Amino acid sequence: MLNTLRLSFSLKNTYRVNAILHSLKQIPLLKRLLPETLYQVRGLKVFANVLTALWELITIFLFKYLYFFIMVCGLELIRPELQSKEAFLHVLLLLTLIGSFMHTNMFDATRDKYYAMILLRMNAREYTLVNYGYYLLKGIVGFLPWVLVFGLGREVPLWLCLLIPFAVAGTKLAVDSYSLWDYAQTGHVRNDSKWKKWPWLLTAVLLALAYLPLLVGAVLPLKVSAVLWVLCIPAGLLGLRQILLFRYYREITQELLAGLFTQIDAVQKAVKTANEKVISADLTITSQKNGFEFLNELFIKRHRKILWRSTLRIAGICAILCCGVLFLMAFKPELKADINEMVMTWLPYFAFIMYLINRGTGFTNALFMNCDHSLLTYSFYKQPKFVLRLFQIRSREIIKINAVPALVIGAGLSAILYVSGGTENPLNYVVLVCSVTAMSVFFSIHYLTVYYLLQPYTAGTEMKSGTYRIVMVLTYVGCYALMNLRLPILVFGVACIAFCVLYCAVASVLVYKYAPRTFRLRT
Secondary structure: OHHHHHHHHHHHHHHHHHHHHHHHOOOOHHHHHOOOHHOOOOHHHHHHHHHHHHHHHHHHHHHHHHHHHHOOHHHHHHHHHHHHHHHHHHHHHHHHHHHHHHOOOOOOOOOOHHHHHHHHOOOHHHHHHHHHOOOOOOOHHHHHHHHHHHHHHHOOOOOHHHHHHHHHHHHHHHHHHHHHHHHHOOOOOOOOOOOOOHHHHHHHHHHHHHHHHHHOOOOHHHHHHHHHHHHHHHHHHHHHHHHHHHOOOHHHHHHHHHHHHHHHHHHHHHHHHHHHHHHHHHOOOOOOOHHHHHHHHHHHHHHEEEEHHHHHHHHHHHHHHHHHHHHHHHHHHHHHHHHHHHHHHEOOHHHHHHHHOOOOOHHHHHHHHHHHHHHHHOOOHHHHHHHHHHEEEEEHHHHHHHHHHHHHHHHHHHHHHHHHOOOOOOHHHHHHHHHHHHHHHHHHHHHHHHHHHHHHHEEEOEOOOOOHHHHHHHHHHHHHOOOOOOOHHHHHHHHHHHHHHHHHHHHHHHHHHHHHHHHEEEO
């Protein structure tokens, strides 16, 4: 067992190190500095090993913290009165049930399993049990400190806080053992990479049961939650017995991994086919414009379903939510003061909301797969003046698309501010609309700029750019960090508008100077 654990760690670590070194090679600033014999440099391998160790620690502790902070206690950020030990245990229990069948290790079809059990012919039972045991141990170790921090902070009994990490492992053992029993009876292999409809429907139901009762105060009593958590332990022990006695790990593994690489190709092909289906095949679509304006108008008209339908739906949902807040204040006037204070200081929070609803990624993906994928093979398409001209045209179009929900949100916030008690400075109403619109403009230009400067796709429409992923992660982290910032509307709004104008100017210069070299097909 120990030798299997060592070999599996070594294999997984080698795979991760090589992936990190490959990503480093894709970063423009480092590409010229790193030697061709990159994979033979001991210092870089040590550095990559350190990064993999840090990543392991992040997955054990940081992700669990974010899970508790966002998923388990997220509603408390908006409504602090919901904070209680009953609500904490209620939400955590139902989310644990979701994780027991949606997030596991035993039935994942991954490359490291393929390399270990198919190519290297490692013992399937030992490999599966060792890695599954390590996965459960990581979960227990990662859960324990945060259950104590968040649970004791809500006056959950200490004995129950210590029990919960083991109960979480118990639910996974119980569900996974049932899947093994089902295979022994029916021959059906559960594949967590290809879920059907019922797990998603069950997840939706459990999410609704987790959060909606909190809003009306109908949560599980403390004694009921405690009994259910305790019952997870014997259920897990029974599941552990089934897992240890199971004899067909090699057969399950072969079925899971048989179509691993064809599954990856099938997913990419399905994405491409889905994009092609939503393109209008109407041959009467034309344009009276010339040059790149002609090309752009045809693209927009033929991709209206991708670009405008979802935007209008988002705008409609935002309008409904704003109207809902207005009706809430009409029926509960005592909430007006709190809502007014939130609108006056929570504008930075909407940077994350605009990040979530922005259509920049879908726009650039459609651009490449259905336009640039072919035109990048022509040299004239990459001339500086043409690159900048098309960038400006496309910027105008994506700004128009993203401006619709932004204007709805901005106008809705202004209406909510007015109804909730108003403001002494009427300029706040104008800044609300303009700043939210400026956020949407920033994200529109940002995604398009990154697309032009880093162009992450290969000729086979596969994304291969570590730098692009890093920039996207940093964008997410920056927007998430703003959620905790509290500033007056005028301060943050004016700063946001000024930053947007400056970013647009800098983006145009960077695209004109560098995009002719970077806007190309990857190999």
